[in-house]
Amino acid sequence: MIPVVIEGKEYKLSAGKHNVIQAAVIEEFVPCFSPGAKVLYIGDTAKKNLFVDSKGLEEIGIPITEHSILPDIVIYDKDKEWLFLIEVVTSHGPVSPKRVLKMEEFLVNCKIGKVYVTAFSDKTEFRKHVADIAWETEVWIADNPNHMIHFNGDRFIGQDKI
Helix, strand or coil: CEEEEECCEEEEECCCHHHHHHHHHHHHHHHHHCCCCEEEEECCCCCCCCEECHHHHHHCCCCCCCCCCCCCEEEEECCCCEEEEEEECCCCCCCCHHHHHHHHHHCCCCCCEEEEEEEECCHHHHHHHHHHCCCCCEEEECCCCCCEEECCCCCECCECCC
16 A cells, blocks of 8 residues: 555555555645645545545535546645646556546636646656647656656746746
């Protein structure tokens, strides 16, 4: 089992590469790129809804049903009004143009700025999927956690201009 602490409580992710990266997102990505942000959702390969803040999701316009199409991790930065929608890639693909369209349809009532992030374990895994990554999204690689790859010319993690 892979421990991850959310709001001071320890949760156990099932063993596996996917969940190792998910734990790294919580432990390394959040403090670096959005300190103080709140985890609203994290799925587990064995237990899809390991942690769900249903109230927090509903407050920002995200309905939670059995058919919700949430990404692997949802993080809300209230100060910046950014919603990080993070897909972890080990077997399924990255945040693709098709995935962005589906998420935008699902999140139509959420007025928070959306930041789509694809998380990979390393550059080798990233290279396998680079052609499928949507523009206006971000890429985070766990083995180099203090950097991100930005897929657009005039935006960076939710900002209109840099």
